[in-house]
Amino acid sequence: MSQNQPRQAIVIGASMAGLLAARVLADHFDRVLVLDRDALPDTPEYRSGTPQARHLHLLLARGEQVLNELFPGIEAEFAARGAQRASVTQDAALYTLGGLTPRHASDLHTYISARISLEWMVRQRVAQIPNVRFLTEVTVKHLTADDTGQTVTGVVVESRGHAEPDTIEADFVVDASGRGSQARAWLQALGYDAPAETVINGFQGYATRWYRRPVGVKTDLKGIGIQARPTEGNYRSGGFVEIDDERMIVTLMGANKDYPPTDEAEFLEYARTLATPFLYDLIKDAEPLSPIYGYRRTENRFVHYEQMTRRPEAFVVMGDAACAFNPTYGQGMTVAALEALELQAVLRAHGADQLDGVAAEFQTRLAKVAQGAWLLATGEDMSFPETVGGRPTLPMRVAQLYIRHLLTVGAQDEAISYAFMRVMQLVDQPAALFRPQIVLRVLLRTVVRPQPLPEPTLEAAQTQTAQAV
Secondary structure: OOOOOOOEEEEEOOOHHHHHHHHHHOOOOOEEEEEEOOOOOOOOOOOOOOOOOOOOOOOOHHHHHHHHHHOOOHHHHHHHOOOEEEEOOOOEEEEEOOEEOOOOOOOOEEEEOOHHHHHHHHHHHHHOOOOEEEEEOEEEEEEEEOOOOOEEEEEEEEEOOOOOOEEEEOOEEEEOOHHHOOHHHHHHHOOOOOOOEEEEEOOOEEEEEEEEOOOOOOOOOOEEEEOOEHHHOEOEEEEEEEOOOOEEEEEEEEOOOOOOOOOHHHHHHHHHOOOOOHHHHHHOOOEEOOOOEEEOOOOEEEEOHHHOOOOOEOEEEOHHHOEEOOHHHOOHHHHHHHHHHHHHHHHHHHOOOOOOOHHHHHHHHHHHHHHHHHHHHHHHHOOOOOOEOOOOOHHHHHHHHHHHHHHHHHOOOHHHHHHHHHHHOOOOOHHHHHOHHHHHHHHHHHHOOOOOOOOOOHHHHHHHHHHHO
């Protein structure tokens, strides 16, 4: 586009990563055009572009912080539309190797909402930005570049119902199209080498069902996560989240090819075989509100755009298109939010009129900001025997052993549990668990063996809550 024309940015993909990218780009470009292959609904509805949306989703505490920063006042809008703001450490708990984590007040909070509702509310805010518009039911076929091939100048799209492709010019293009991204092929078509990628697959799948919360359930937990115990040969895990006063989502997960079933009787039996039967007790008499949905595309995939020695200017890749995590760990939306902050920082430093070098700097920063979540997800997945794509190194095995001890003793130590939750919520990097004061507490608790904790039951969880408050 010529310098005397309004400057335009294009975002490919209207899921969370694309929406957050559009919010940032709106501060730096005259126009932002968000492209998506789906017809985006006017109300919270499922769509083909988010096939995992029926499953349990988590916006981690750090993600909540970023949303509040990018969209001032959005927490009030969430509340008005029924999203619950919950304390990660008091309203929810983890069942770890040591038992149920202590429930206590803290500064870690998040929004509880169905994925389709959360994304829709964010999309509503983005749609209110005057210089952002959406173009739907279009598929990006490839990138366009200048005569030198060194700068991306737009995209070629095919619209549903139109035979002829169209070229849309842009000064900057962001690919946030998710796991199905074609960016590597697009770059090859422009004469660049496809970036290397790392894929680690623990062969994990999950199955989800929505229920009406049973009348008379005695726990006030809004959510619980039950971890697998791979060292004991149990690769099954699960969790539930209370969406509102009536509905809850229950997701069962299995790694090492021990996939949870979608048959009703087998689903219930699978829940009973987790490390604790908490979820089984919760749902055995509950009224189902949906079929059982299965999902198995859970491999971790890191495309190393930061390692490219040659790249075109004015084109970046983010979200799952750049680094996709095993979704069972709930990191994707929060990492996308952190990447949006990095894009904001790079554009502020360069300015929209000085885009040379933005792509290389952003991809480097993205790789760094995704590294902590990548280590958490792949470190867990590499503990499964059937995992392909990588095996834990000696330092990783030592770290895994330490984390197992930390989880074992953390159930009876609020400080250790809180430090772990800050890392899991992506507020702190994994290195925070190796700070001297935490290591010392773990060692002391390991030497002084804690008394075994009872398994969590609905009644026990309620009792613990009463004691905590």
